[in-house]
Amino acid sequence: MEKQKNGYKAHCLVLSYPTQGHINPMLQFSKRLDNKGVRVTLVTTFSISKTIHKEATSIALDTISDGYDDGGIEQAESIQAYLDSFWRVGSQTLTQLLEKFSSSGSPVDCIVYDAFLPWALDVAKKFGLIGAVFFTMSCAVDNILYQVHKGALKLPLSESEILLPGLPPLEREDMPSFISDFGSYPAFFDMVVQQFSNIDKADWVLCNTFYELEQEVVDWMAKIWPLRTIGPTIPSMFLDGRIKDDKVYGFSIFNPSTDACMKWLDDRPKGSVVYVSFGSMAVLEVEQMEELAWGLRMSNNYFLWVVRASEEVKLPKNFMEETAEKGLVVHWCPQLEVLTHKTVGCFVTHCGWNSTLEALSFGVPMVAVPQWTDQSTNAKYIMDVWKMGLKAPADEKGFVRREAVEYCLKEIMEGERGKEIKKNALKWKKLAVEAVEEGGSSDINIEEFVAKLVS
Structure with missing residues (x-):
């Protein structure tokens, strides 16, 4: 003392x-x-x-x-x-x-x-x-x-x-x-x-x-x-x-495309955008990247997809050009600002714990596509315990196919299950704010x- x-x-x-x-x-x-x-x-x-x-x-x-x-x-x-x-x-x-x-x-x-x-x-x-x-x-x-x-x-x-x-x-x-x-x-x-x-x-x-x-x-x-x-x-x-002006974490290893992302989101209808990010470390197989890409395209939703520079070569040929009217692909983005933007209606995530907590805290429904380490357990909780998302099923090779991506997105963005998921998401958002x-x-x-x- x-x-x-x-x-x-x-x-x-x-x-x-x-x-x-x-x-x-x-x-x-x-x-x-x-x-x-x-x-x-x-x-x-x-x-x-x-x-x-x-x-x-x-x-x-x-x-x-x-x-x-x-x-x-x-x-x-x-x-x-x-x-x-x-x-x-x-x-x-x-x-x-x-x-x-x-x-x-x-x-x-x-x-x-x-x-x-x-x-x-x-x-x-x-x-x-x-x-x-x-x-x-x-x-x-x-x-x-x-x-x-x-x-x-x-x-x-x-x-x-x-x-x-x-x-x-x-x-x-x-x-x-x-x-x-x-x-x-x-x-x-x-x-x-x-x-x-x-x-x-x-x-x-x-x-x-x-x-x-x-x-x-x-x-x-x-x-x-x-x-x-x-x-x-x-x-x-x-x-x-x-904590006044506490709007970012503060130390970033990546440079986000903040202006491009926010301007693009501002021009979309409320709740119409699917945000896709697999974090700072996950490395996807070429086949999985292709399936994700075509699943996004088949769902016919607007999408903002974070594809790190090292991963961009795995995208299908001409994908960005062919989906330019519906999607924006960037190397990195300000995730907090994106998840809290009124146009974002769903988050396709690898289920890293930080991303999971952010989506929970902001009431954003998730499509879980876990890759490794703790992510499968987080995906289980997202779908079956917190009931604020769907885990996309993987096939015998461990890949989530385009049809599964399309199905999960349509369920959350348009389906009956999506209504219940969105309701639960808002409940967790309220509890997260109350906790701090x-x-x-x-x-x-x-x-x-x-x-x-x-x-």
């Missing part, structure tokens, strides 16, 4: 895994802490910091090394080599960063670290700091991975129906891809399971969700750890409006966290 009397702000380092999907929620959480009077420094790798475009944010950015300062994971000999290097070099350079802040008269009080980087907790404890683990995936997915970690869920899967505490009955296809397709991406599998290696030593367990969204599994996990839900971590002006408003479940949890931090 003496620190507070002297006008001291607690100093919190927020350490993110170096991808856009992890930086965004952790940066947004940083803004919430900053708004409550805590000094925050967001930390990521030197390699990713060179590609970041800084937008309007007051949060300071600092860096540590992953051992591959020129190119990050792309420079590494293998995924495993990268993760091993990040653990070793990251621990050393995080230690140096903490020493730098201590000697400069602004010592760190707490490290909030990405769950993918459990070694950061060991560094925090070496310095006697508060350590808070931050999960960027849903509590449902975290629980599944925890059950694997503790040996309660045996792999490879042998049961057709999987029953886990706090979760609805799940089938193999509803599980994270590292589990349903056991043996795929072994280095990433080890990383997501190792999130729980030292979690019992963490002072706080923070999850980017909100209580009303995953009540049963949150209640179950809160019996084991000091768990708090602190989401949805979305810029304030799109939810509660309490003053006195809402997420706001209370952040208040509690800050109170302990500055005491």
Whole structure:
């Protein structure tokens, strides 16, 4: 309390895994802490910091090394080599960063670290700091991975129906891809399971969700750890409006075609546009890109499709020219502004957790086309638990065919099921806003966290 009397702000380092999907929620959480009077420094790798475009944010950015300062994971000999290097070099350079802040008269009080980087907790404890683990995936997915970690869920899967505490009955296809397709991406599998290696030593367990969204599994996990839900971590002006001018996440790896997108949307009828995006990392097969393209065309809806520059070559020949009257294809877009635009009536998504939370928070119905990692579980919840979208069925090759795309879009945009889905979507939108408003479940949890931090 003496620190507070002297006008001291607690100093919190927020350490993110170096991808856009992890930086965004952790940066947004940083803004919430900053708004409550805590000094925050967001930390990521030197390699990713060179590609970041800084937008309007007051949060300071600092860096540590992953051992591959020129190119990050792309420079590494293998995924495993990268993760091993990040653990070793990251621990050393995080230690140096903490020493730098201590000697400069602004010592760190707490490290909030990405769950993918459990070694950061060991560094925090070496310095006697508060350590808070931050999960960027849903509590449902975290629980599944925890059950694997503790040996309660045996792999490879042998049961057709999987029953886990706090979760609805799940089938193999509803599980994270590292589990349903056991043996795929072994280095990433080890990383997501190792999130729980030292979690019992963490002072706080923070999850980017909100209580009303995953009540049963949150209640179950809160019996084991000091768990708090602190989401949805979305810029304030799109939810509660309490943080002035907070309209963007703040650090972007991609340059959006903002003017072109918004001008195009402004010229379409209300609720008439299908927005399509598979995030910053998903890589689709050529055959899947073609099926999506023709499904969009067959549905006869207006569409705005984000196709990263590296993926554009996979589009059918002359597709953009032939669909120019109905569609716009861009390399990147301001997703928050697009999802909240009155002309957008549906979101075709890979079901990354950030995209899922954004659509939930803005009341936008979804067509789920999951690709890997946690996305199949998110798709299950979108369709069967939250009932605010449809999961597009895939064939025996794992591809969603054009007929399935057309069917799902017509159901949501025009069909009877679409009416119920839209009704549910509005319900979740209301609950998301209430969660972050003053006195809402997420706001209370952040208040509690800050109170302990500055005491």
